[in-house]
Amino acid sequence: MAELLIIEDKTSFAEVLKSSLEDAGITCLIARNGREALNIFKREKFEVCLLDLRLPDIDGLDLLRELKSIDDDVQFVIMTAFGTIERAVEAMKLGASDFLTKPFDIEMLIGILKKVLEQKKRYYENLLLKDLAGAFLGIPEIIGKSPKIKDSIELLKKVAPTDTTVLLLGESGTGKELFARACHILSPRKDNPFVPINCAAIPSELLENELFGSEKGAFTGATVRKIGKFELANRGTIFLDEVGDLDLNLQAKILRVLQERTFERLGGTSSIKVDVRIIAASNKDLNLLVKQKVFRDDLFYRLSVFPITIPPLRERKEDIPLLVEHFIRKLKSSKKISESALEKLMNYDWPGNIRELENTIERANILADEIILPEHILLPKKGIADFPLKEMDLKTAGRLGRDMAEAELIKETLIKTNNNKSETARILRVSYKTLLNRITRYRGKGLL
Incomplete structure (x- = not known):
């Protein structure tokens, strides 16, 4: 997709002009008259x-007005002959960014265009930063040496340099956004925006506006034009997290973007063409959602061109020591973790995955003085509902009840004695x- 239209x-x-500008790294298309420019501008x-x-065929000022009515976000640089500078000034009043009098120096034109493009880039970055304030935007580091995580990383390295749509599958907290950011940074699009959006976090009636934007007056309260995430992600990557939560209406619109690379803003009449790579993620079984008729099969096939499954932490426990070390370093802490505390971490199943482990280490780091001990590792205590009672006989259930009672008694007594084990x-x-x-034993079972 070209950055510049030469009319x-x-x-x-x-x-x-096209040859010189493309040598300077600015991609171009040419329109040889006003009508051709209007047709290209709409596509x-x-x-x-x-x-x-x-x-x-068309007066330049009239064309400027028409083009701005189609897309007011485009910046205009005017070329004018000597003796018509007053018309260039009028064009500036209509919103043009700059003008040049023919004949002009190509290097001067390149300088003006690069300045305008840089200003536009900063504008989009500022819009993104409002949404991503405090988010991690550096090069993501995927920690692990287990065979399962290494397999996932190898798949990521193979697909990242391409433009193929990627579907990341895994439980909540396994690091799907980290993988998506890595895929973007390892791709040719790395210098362009990475735009994440959590489809489950925004009510469906607001999500369409977030994804596709809206025109002024599109609905009550729409007092200005809003640029949507797809438009912000142009020439970059959009990450659709928890895509399984999309309603069927939005699924159809995203399918169109995948197929045609076009969409309309809410309240808009002209199609907007974008060059964007889509990475989607889900913690749900999309195959099952397709069978239940709540997820479109055609969208599923489009998204799952290259699926990558990210393993849960319980299936890669050998990575826990490396992750713990990484989180302590991330906290800029000089504290160490004891072998017994590490053993307690290894014996837990981590239903919240890496996110839960990171929170646990941050809490332990606050509680500990110099060494993180088992008592600083605060894990949820298992209740009776966490055990598969339907699969137990009476004898097994009796042992479980005894273990839970003993664990509770030990815990209460340790509190009374200020952790004096003797x-x-x-x-x-x-x-x-x-x-x-x-x-x-009871710590290993998650009872203590």
Whole structure:
């Protein structure tokens, strides 16, 4: 997709401009008259338009007004002949960014266009930063050496340099957005925007406006034009997180973007063409949603061109020590973790995955003085609902009930004795060794 539309009726001059500008890294299309420019403008999206005010079929100022009515976000640089500078001034009043009097120096034109393009880039970045304030925007680091995570990383490395649509599958907290950012940064689009949006976090009646934007007056309260995420992501990557939560109406519109690379803003009449790579993610079984008729099968097939499954933390526990070390370093902490605390982490199943582990380490880092100990690792205690009672016989259920009661008694006594294990063993009338064995066993089961 071109960044610049050159509207110039003299073919040889237009070709010289196009060649010089593309050598300077600015992609261009040429329109040789006003009507051709209008037709192209309705199909394509440009950042800048280089407009000659003298055209054979339409007055340049009238054309400027029409083009701005189609897309007011495009910046215009005017070319004018000597003696018609007053018309260029009038064009500036209509919203043009700059003007040049023919003949002009090509290097000067390149400088003006690069300045305008840089200003537009900063404008879009500022819009993004309002949404992403505080978000991690650097090069993401995927931590792990387990075979399962290495397989996922290898798939990511293979698909990242392409423009193929990627579907990331995995439970909540496994790092799907981290993978999406890595895919973007390893792609040729890395210098352009990465725009994430959580489809589950925004009510469906507002999500269409967030994704596609809206025109002024499109609905009550729409006092200005809003640029949507797809438009912000032009020439970059959009990350649709929790895509399984999209309603069927929005699924149809996203399918159109995938197929045709076009959409309309809410309240708009003209199609906007975008060059955007789509990375989608879901923690739901999309195959099942397709069978339940709540997810379109044609959208599913379009999104799942290259699926990557990110394993849950319980299936890659050998990565826990590396992740813990990474999180402590990320906190800029000099504290160490004891072997017993690490063992407690290894014995837990992590239903919240890496996000839960990171939160646990941050909390432990606050509680610990110099060494993170098992008592600083605060994990949710398992209740009776967390066990598969339907699969148990009476004897097994009885043992479970006894274990839960013992674990609760040990915990309460440790609190009373300020974590004095010798005194706890004396009160509970067991040996010190037995107490330690019970503590280790119940921590491993998630009861203590």
